[in-house]
Amino acid sequence: VKRVTTHTLQKMKERGEKISMLTAYDFSFTKIFDEAGIDILLIGDSASNVIAGHETTLPITLEQMIFLASSVVRGAQRCFVICDLPFGTYQGNSKEALNSSIKIMKESGAHAVKLEGGTEVCESIARIVSSGIPVMAHLGLTPQSIYQFGTYNVRAKEDAEAELLLKNAHAVQEAGAFALVLEKIPAALGKRVAEELKIPVIGIGAGMHVDGQVLVMHDMLGITKDFSPRFLRRYLELYDAIKGATAQYIADVKAKDFPNDKEQY
Ligand code: KIV
Numbered sequence: 001v002k003r004v005t006t007h008t009l010q011k012m013k014e015r016g017e018k019i020s021m022l023t024a025y026d027f028s029f030t031k032i033f034d035e036a037g038i039d040i041l042l043i044g045d046s047a048s049n050v051i052a053g054h055e056t057t058l059p060i061t062l063e064q065m066i067f068l069a070s071s072v073v074r075g076a077q078r079c080f081v082i083c084d085l086p087f088g089t090y091q092g093n094s095k096e097a098l099n100s101s102i103k104i105m106k107e108s109g110a111h112a113v114k115l116e117g118g119t120e121v122c123e124s125i126a127r128i129v130s131s132g133i134p135v136m137a138h139l140g141l142t143p144q145s146i147y148q149f150g151t152y153n154v155r156a157k158e159d160a161e162a163e164l165l166l167k168n169a170h171a172v173q174e175a176g177a178f179a180l181v182l183e184k185i186p187a188a189l190g191k192r193v194a195e196e197l198k199i200p201v202i203g204i205g206a207g208m209h210v211d212g213q214v215l216v217m218h219d220m221l222g223i224t225k226d227f228s229p230r231f232l233r234r235y236l237e238l239y240d241a242i243k244g245a246t247a248q249y250i251a252d253v254k255a256k257d258f259p260n261d262k263e264q265y
């Protein structure tokens, strides 16, 4: 199979073919997503929430991200694999950003890294890119800044924040980012950013006019139950399906129905 690359993704934007992206955190799900034809898999620091059970993305470490990313890389034959730089491994220090990125690339085998922020991380983006590592940027509702935002509400609804986002989008492109994620912003702003930038713009709650879409796998598959933002479409209701199957297994064990005479040696 032909591997998706940054060039493939750039060509997709140029011919108007939408880019599909999901998060993944392990080998087994990765194999399924990859065989289904997903273009990009992201080892998101959302692992801090959906894998580790933390309230925010802040606690997850570089080593923990690398373990998950290496598992995803082993399951991915075709898709492009991107690993998030976790909180505290790149902010405010481009040398540290480069070192963290090199560690991810060497120890996990991921194909690119992603970081959150605009002009304040541009020096880091340029430095990482200069070492040969592709960088995806992330603007809008950037969860590593949740304590500054105070809420998970839609960002950039006001003109001032929208203008700042637009300026930051151009800045990360100029710094060398190969793509940009926009999270939870008005569709009209997503449209404007995607039209103005040359690089692919992937949205999560950024409307229909951006160049591609990303969802957290647990949300898309309905494994998370109490998370229902407007932007989320659930393709399965796995929470209920898995709970039902588990209850049936428990009942079968208790009733001495499992194992039966054909299910033993
Ligand atoms: O961590 C994550 O899952 C992400 C995506 C939502 C883009 O950054």
Ligand code: NA
Pocket (backbone or CB within 6 Å): 044, 045, 046, 057, 084
């Ligand atoms: Na993330």
